[in-house]
Amino acid sequence: MEVVFLTVNHLFWSMTTVVVVVVVVSLVMYVYSILWLKPEKLREKLRIQGITGPPPCFLRGNVPEMKRIQAGVAAASPSAANSPHDYASILFPYLEQWRKQYGQIYMYSTGTRQHLLVNHPDLVKEMSLSVSWDLGKPLYMGKTLGPMLGNGILRSNGNIWAHQRRIIAPEFFMDKVKGMMDVMVDSALSMLKKWEDRVEMEGGMADVKVDQDLRNFSADVISRTCFGSSYLKGKEIFSKLRALQVTLSKQGFLFWGPAYRNLPTKRNREIRRLERQIESLILKVIKERKEEASLLGSSAKKDLLEMILEGAINGDGHHDTTSIPCNRFIVDNCKNIYFAGHESTAVAAAWCLMLLALYPQWQDRVRAEVVQICGDHRPLDADALQKMKTMKMVIQETLRLYSPAPFLAREVFQDTKIGHIVVPKGVHLWTLIPTLHRDPDIWGEDAHEFKPDRFSNGISEACKLPQAYVPFGVGARMCLGRNFAMVELMVVLSLIISNFSFSLSPTYRHSPSYRMILEPEYGVHLLIRKI
Ligand code: HEM
Numbered sequence: 001m002e003v004v005f006l007t008v009n010h011l012f013w014s015m016t017t018v019v020v021v022v023v024v025v026s027l028v029m030y031v032y033s034i035l036w037l038k039p040e041k042l043r044e045k046l047r048i049q050g051i052t053g054p055p056p057c058f059l060r061g062n063v064p065e066m067k068r069i070q071a072g073v074a075a076a077s078p079s080a081a082n083s084p085h086d087y088a089s090i091l092f093p094y095l096e097q098w099r100k101q102y103g104q105i106y107m108y109s110t111g112t113r114q115h116l117l118v119n120h121p122d123l124v125k126e127m128s129l130s131v132s133w134d135l136g137k138p139l140y141m142g143k144t145l146g147p148m149l150g151n152g153i154l155r156s157n158g159n160i161w162a163h164q165r166r167i168i169a170p171e172f173f174m175d176k177v178k179g180m181m182d183v184m185v186d187s188a189l190s191m192l193k194k195w196e197d198r199v200e201m202e203g204g205m206a207d208v209k210v211d212q213d214l215r216n217f218s219a220d221v222i223s224r225t226c227f228g229s230s231y232l233k234g235k236e237i238f239s240k241l242r243a244l245q246v247t248l249s250k251q252g253f254l255f256w257g258p259a260y261r262n263l264p265t266k267r268n269r270e271i272r273r274l275e276r277q278i279e280s281l282i283l284k285v286i287k288e289r290k291e292e293a294s295l296l297g298s299s300a301k302k303d304l305l306e307m308i309l310e311g312a313i314n315g316d317g318h319h320d321t322t323s324i325p326c327n328r329f330i331v332d333n334c335k336n337i338y339f340a341g342h343e344s345t346a347v348a349a350a351w352c353l354m355l356l357a358l359y360p361q362w363q364d365r366v367r368a369e370v371v372q373i374c375g376d377h378r379p380l381d382a383d384a385l386q387k388m389k390t391m392k393m394v395i396q397e398t399l400r401l402y403s404p405a406p407f408l409a410r411e412v413f414q415d416t417k418i419g420h421i422v423v424p425k426g427v428h429l430w431t432l433i434p435t436l437h438r439d440p441d442i443w444g445e446d447a448h449e450f451k452p453d454r455f456s457n458g459i460s461e462a463c464k465l466p467q468a469y470v471p472f473g474v475g476a477r478m479c480l481g482r483n484f485a486m487v488e489l490m491v492v493l494s495l496i497i498s499n500f501s502f503s504l505s506p507t508y509r510h511s512p513s514y515r516m517i518l519e520p521e522y523g524v525h526l527l528i529r530k531i
Pocket residue numbers: 128153154155165336337340341342344345348403404405407408409470471472473474476477478479480481482484485
């Protein structure tokens with residue numbers, strides 16, 4: 001009897017041990033497959049097409065090397081860059097180093113994620129012109145940037161994105177934008193009044209940090225033109241969005257993000273708090289709008305907010321609106337437009353002013369042009385803007401050297417052919433715009449210099465391959481606010497330049513920094529005088 005019991009007992013433990021071993025081995029195999037075999041399979045598919053890149057290590061891919069290269073640059077002097085305008089080799093030095101080593105197309109890895117850097121202009125064009133939904137915005141970034149952008153137009157994909165684009169894009173067609181010019185002029189004049197007062201108070205010349213004023217101006221323009229509101233009314237939304245943008249940028253979102261997004265760390269709690277506050281502020285705007293609409297009936301405002309509200313409720317037959325709760329759809333898209341519609345334009349205006357201060361001969365040329373076109377109290381209207389060729393060249397050159405959005409990013413959802421490369425599902429595609437915009441083979445030996453003249457005969461004459469100029473992206477996901485942004489920039493710059501002369505303040509520190517967009521880390525400080 002005792003022998004039988006011992007045998008059964010032994011059998012039980014043997015079987016348990018086998019089961020435990022099988023479970024542990026399967027788990028290890030599964031983890032190994034996710035962490036190494038799967039990305040390695042993607043790499044192999046690229047390798048056999050002749051694509052190379054830095055060798056990744058287990059678990060963290062090329063992240064340790066990226067951090068090592070970045071630390072090396074941080075320790076070196078800023079003059080290590082090719083020119084004052086060459087920020088890519090300081091902000092993303094690993095991408096630049098690998099480009100020199102492996103060419104214009106190479107792969108690298110950030111742990112389980114496999115990336116392909118595509119900086120060949122023809123391939124960039126093919127990638128961006130693809131209308132297939134097999135290419136979309138990277139999903140993992142959607143998660144990290146979720147508190148800021150949710151599933152709004154900037155980050156969504158497929159049917160939902162198409163529905164959002166159909167609703168939002170027509171609001172920024174040129175005809176509509178022309179009708180918004182009066183608001184732009186009015187908002188700019190309020191900012192100018194503030195500067196005039198300061199110049200007067202400070203004895204004829206003021207040291208002004210222009211960034212926040214430009215942000216307030218562009219926030220006012222987007223609020224009034226798209227949301228029937230004003231900067232002052234939406235002030236809290238903008239300041240909280242800005243706080244969220246800075247906090248998310250600190251923790252990283254581009255190639256690696258926080259490992260513990262859902263843990264209640266101090267920063268995560270702050271992010272959640274800001275997200276909730278922004279949501280309730282936007283819902284308040286919407287509630288007020290609905291109340292206003294019920295009072296006014298058919299004479300209610302027909303602006304972008306109204307289109308988003310209708311789009312959330314009605315759908316359009318292409319998109320199942322029941323799949324995203326109505327308020328989510330509205331809040332996410334409002335957040336996207338508030339952010340996209342004011343940050344990049346304000347930053348572009350700040351870079352323009354910095355460059356015009358640095359190159360006074362261009363400041364004089366633009367001023368002479370504006371005075372000639374708008375002198376004798378002629379109106380600043382669409383016709384006047386059309387004639388401002390020098391101003392347009394300066395803006396184009398600024399967007400070449402300081403593109404507020406330095407990356408184009410896509411994720412491949414199904415194996416896709418781009419040019420001669422079959423890119424396997426799961427790979428993330430990246431284009432580093434500053435590199436493309438400074439390639440001497442495309443732009444000439446003076447590619448690093450500020451020379452607006454290169455655009456005197458248009459983009460196609462400015463460079464060998466016009467598809468290499470992509471400050472607003474290209475293809476189906478091209479910036480839908482580009483007309484709006486160009487008009488807004490021309491309006492605000494022409495009013496500034498015809499009222500003030502300015503130079504760089506000694507307090508200005510040139511330090512481009514990446515916080516979801518490329519911005520001057522310490523702001524742009526100008527010494528401003530009234531003309
Ligand atoms: C100088 C100012 C601006 C620059 C440099 C800029 C640049 C860009 C870039 C590079 C993209 C991504 C394109 C791609 O992935 O291929 C984009 C997308 C977008 N931009 Fe802009 N933008 C500017 C101003 C604006 C303004 C004023 C608005 C107005 C609301 C706006 C709304 C959007 C939207 C909604 C998208 C997403 C389009 C989509 O995915 O379908 N942008 N922008």
